[in-house]
Amino acid sequence: MAKPAAKVRPEHSNYIAGEWVAPRSGSYIENRNPADTRELVGRFPASTAEDVEQAVGVAAETFQKWRKVPAPRRAEILFKAGEILIQRKEAFAIDMTREMGKVLKETRGDVQEAIDMTYFIAGEGRRLHGYTTKAELPNKYAMCSREPIGVCGLITPWNFPMAIPSWKILPALVCGNTVVIKPAEDTPLSTYNFVSALSEAGIPPGVLNIVAGRGVEVGKALLAHEKVRLVSFTGSTEVGRIVGQSCAATDKICSLEMGGKNVIMIMEDADLDLALEGVLWGAFGTTGQRCTAASRVVVHRKVAKKFTSMLANRAKQLRLGPGLNEKTDVGPVINKDASEKILEYVEIGRREDKAKMLCGGRRAEKGDLKYGFFVEPTVFSDVEPHMRIAQEEIFGPVVSVLECRDLDHAIEIANGVKFGLSASIYTRDTNRAFHAMEDVQTGIFYVNASTIGAEVHLPFGGTKSTGNGHREGGTQVLDIFSEWKAVYVDYSGKLQRAQIDT
Numbered sequence: 035m036a037k038p039a040a041k042v043r044p045e046h047s048n049y050i051a052g053e054w055v056a057p058r059s060g061s062y063i064e065n066r067n068p069a070d071t072r073e074l075v076g077r078f079p080a081s082t083a084e085d086v087e088q089a090v091g092v093a094a095e096t097f098q099k100w101r102k103v104p105a106p107r108r109a110e111i112l113f114k115a116g117e118i119l120i121q122r123k124e125a126f127a128i129d130m131t132r133e134m135g136k137v138l139k140e141t142r143g144d145v146q147e148a149i150d151m152t153y154f155i156a157g158e159g160r161r162l163h164g165y166t167t168k169a170e171l172p173n174k175y176a177m178c179s180r181e182p183i184g185v186c187g188l189i190t191p192w193n194f195p196m197a198i199p200s201w202k203i204l205p206a207l208v209c210g211n212t213v214v215i216k217p218a219e220d221t222p223l224s225t226y227n228f229v230s231a232l233s234e235a236g237i238p239p240g241v242l243n244i245v246a247g248r249g250v251e252v253g254k255a256l257l258a259h260e261k262v263r264l265v266s267f268t269g270s271t272e273v274g275r276i277v278g279q280s281c282a283a284t285d286k287i288c289s290l291e292m293g294g295k296n297v298i299m300i301m302e303d304a305d306l307d308l309a310l311e312g313v314l315w316g317a318f319g320t321t322g323q324r325c326t327a328a329s330r331v332v333v334h335r336k337v338a339k340k341f342t343s344m345l346a347n348r349a350k351q352l353r354l355g356p357g358l359n360e361k362t363d364v365g366p367v368i369n370k371d372a373s374e375k376i377l378e379y380v381e382i383g384r385r386e387d388k389a390k391m392l393c394g395g396r397r398a399e400k401g402d403l404k405y406g407f408f409v410e411p412t413v414f415s416d417v418e419p420h421m422r423i424a425q426e427e428i429f430g431p432v433v434s435v436l437e438c439r440d441l442d443h444a445i446e447i448a449n450g451v452k453f454g455l456s457a458s459i460y461t462r463d464t465n466r467a468f469h470a471m472e473d474v475q476t477g478i479f480y481v482n483a484s485t486i487g488a489e490v491h492l493p494f495g496g497t498k499s500t501g502n503g504h505r506e507g508g509t510q511v512l513d514i515f516s517e518w519k520a521v522y523v524d525y526s527g528k529l530q531r532a533q534i535d536t
């Protein structure tokens with residue numbers, strides 16, 4: 035087995051202007067393994083506004099050169115980074131499991147997603163298409179092109195610590211922007227690994243900078259800085275709203291990717307074994323800590339009893355443990371606060387008269403599990419749409435089963451939450467599948483597959499309070515990281531006037 039990529043150095047630094055520099059504060063945040071907090075993964079900067087000031091200054095200066103580098107040349111560096119990532123995939127996955135907790139199969143998937151995104155976006159370096167069109171006047175040419183924006187402040191979450199930074203960093207760079215990224219406090223190492231691969235591939239100093247630290251310090255300073263022209267954020271709806279409001283104060287472009295309360299609808303004609311696999315993967319994969327996690331299952335009443343007992347039986351058998359153990363099904367949750375919040379939701383569910391908790395509901399503390407943050411996979415049945423466990427994002431291994439009368443009822447329940455990220459239907463009837471696809475208000479929709487597992491070349495994002503209308507992934511992400519310029523060339527040699535009633 036490959037060794038972790040990063041040695042446990044006592045202290046990591048910020049990465050500014052191509053140099054590793056200590057935070058001005060001299061303070062650090064400990065990064066500990068959530069499966070066993072006795073293991074120190076590393077210590078990362080607790081940076082302050084001063085470090086942000088330095089990084090943004092450098093990024094603003096470097097922007098003037100980087101924007102002039104032809105996009106296909108910028109992309110060549112990304113292709114090279116893709117190759118480095120492939121070589122280090124196993125080591126980076128191990129590092130990620132140590133800091134984030136999810137099982138090795140999934141951290142390999144996370145690194146793979148960053149690799150896929152690297153090649154996909156590098157390809158865009160030779161496209162970045164604009165278009166030409168016909169002007170209103172003779173002897174006049176009209177066209178539009180994508181232009182870089184400037185310094186991008188990126189704020190990323192701990193659950194996909196390499197994939198999500200890649201969704202943002204790569205398109206930002208290929209479009210000609212410079213970047214200051216604040217990685218999540220809980221999982222900075224994977225972002226460091228990713229940025230190191232990019233810098234080794236040849237991203238010039240100052241184009242891509244890391245300032246690590248807390249949201250209240252680093253995030254806040256990025257949001258307030260006049261020279262940061264765009265902020266891209268993935269995280270909770272609560273924090274996302276603050277990000278959106280702060281961006282308005284300095285007219286920043288703002289892209290928000292926030293919560294979900296994703297649903298799997300199971301019709302009476304569904305292949306229940308297949309649906310069961312989809313629910314287990316969607317609800318308990320990544321220990322339920324995906325914004326695309328399936329936390330509601332709406333089952334047709336004719337099959338609800340049968341399906342619910344199938345689900346609870348399997349959920350009880352899932353093996354909790356450290357993600358580096360190949361036998362583990364479900365790893366820890368990210369930290370103490372997360373485990374407490376999840377267990378609070380369990381309590382809220384238990385206090386509902388009608389809902390029944392069929393399994394789980396406790397912190398797992400047997401043997402060495404007591405050194406980590408393990409929460410048992412939990413299934414509630416007889417849940418009603420208005421209950422808080424069916425409305426609010428829990429971000430843990432807790433799933434609620436609700437009953438429906440028919441497809442229309444299922445769609446009504448599916449849409450009856452404030453979020454709109456991902457949804458799925460299990461049915462053998464194509465008419466129903468298309469009907470649901472059209473009427474369920476989410477940005478991502480699956481048929482006979484779980485709510486998770488989006489691919490990099492399709493748009494990723496959600497409706498309603500899940501976001502603010504942007505999509506990451508796909509070529510759509512280029513609309514976040516570039517601004518359109520319309521260009522008119524008049525070659526008539528005389529004054530011609532458009533928009534005059536002739």
Ligand code: UN1
Binds near residue numbers: 194325326327485486
């Ligand atoms: C997230 O949880 O924020 O589609 C992203 C998926 C993953 C990405 C999830 N590829 O589930």
